[in-house]
Amino acid sequence: MNQPLAYVHPGAKIAKNVVIEPFATIHNNVEIGEGTWIGSNVTIMEGARIGKNCTIFPGAVISAIPQDLKFEGEDSLAIIGDNTTIRECVTINRGTNASGKTVIGKNCLIMATAHIAHDCEVGNNVVIVNGVLLGGHVKVGDYAILGGLSAVHQFINIGEHAMISGGSLLRKDVPPFTKAAKEPLSYVGINSVGLRRRGFTTEKIREIQDIYRILYQKNFNTSQALSIIEADMEATNERDEIIMFIRNSSRGIMKGYTGIY
Structure with missing residues (x-):
């Protein structure tokens, strides 16, 4: 020393x-x-x-x-x-x-x-x-x-493998595996590059994308989207992590898809 x-x-x-x-x-x-x-x-x-x-x-x-x-x-x-x-x-x-x-x-x-x-x-x-x-x-x-x-x-809670754009103001929770940008902070896709670097398969990345399409791009409210995800998507660790994160969010999650960033 x-x-x-x-x-x-x-x-x-x-x-x-x-x-x-x-x-x-x-x-x-x-x-x-x-x-x-x-x-x-x-x-x-x-x-x-x-x-x-x-x-x-x-x-x-x-x-x-x-x-x-x-x-x-x-x-x-x-x-x-x-x-x-x-x-x-x-x-x-x-x-x-x-x-x-x-x-x-x-x-x-x-x-x-x-x-x-x-x-x-x-x-x-x-x-x-x-x-x-x-x-x-x-x-x-x-x-x-x-x-x-x-x-x-x-x-605020920020999920695993999330990526936040520089200069962001976070007033709502950011679900796992997502990219967040814009003002107010919004979903702009999943962190597919980061997930590939960490060994996620193409099939697993596609599964996560499908979950967030239902949540953010199909004009369902959050409760409706979660019910559909739970009913229609195969139970996996990633699916369950996303569902639990959103259901446990006390501040609510960031706003939905608003176009390509």
Whole structure:
């Protein structure tokens, strides 16, 4: 562990082979896993739990208290999964009493100046591009990609394998496997390129396309579309995931198909 000119609180638990560059600050009640690199001028505050082989670039602030007027100093965590990269000046706040933790999964890339607020849950293999803002209690599914400068309203859910266009304003939930763009945010197709890259077969991609045609392109309301999908489409993991996501949406899903983007 290298820490010339760095401050590491005696109560922090630092694993073997962690590199801490000069002028980093590691507070009490912090745990950092093996092989992680902490850049200069990084601040890691109480409640951080950082996994193995992570990379945290200069200026990032991990586990600061929530920007929430209801926060009363309760103990909570900010958990970062293994092999995640956090670029310059990212801010990740720890949780509140609502869930007790903010969670970033494994193998994520959080690009420069992004902000992840209290009680967010970010899945594995997620890419959050420069300047993205996640309000409190946002959930992001595995393999989702959020384009730069997107702003996500609190309590929004973003499904697995979704792709969000840069500069988007997310006021409604984004179902899994979709592409979202335009203003107001709308369905513009499924993320077929991303799905192929991740090993989805042509038949599986066609199945997902057929589901979203019923939902977004056939002039049914959401309840009608879900009933038709459930009755006419073979039960698969993907079909059931889409149905459950939409039925569990408390804010409602993004608006429907409005032409080719």
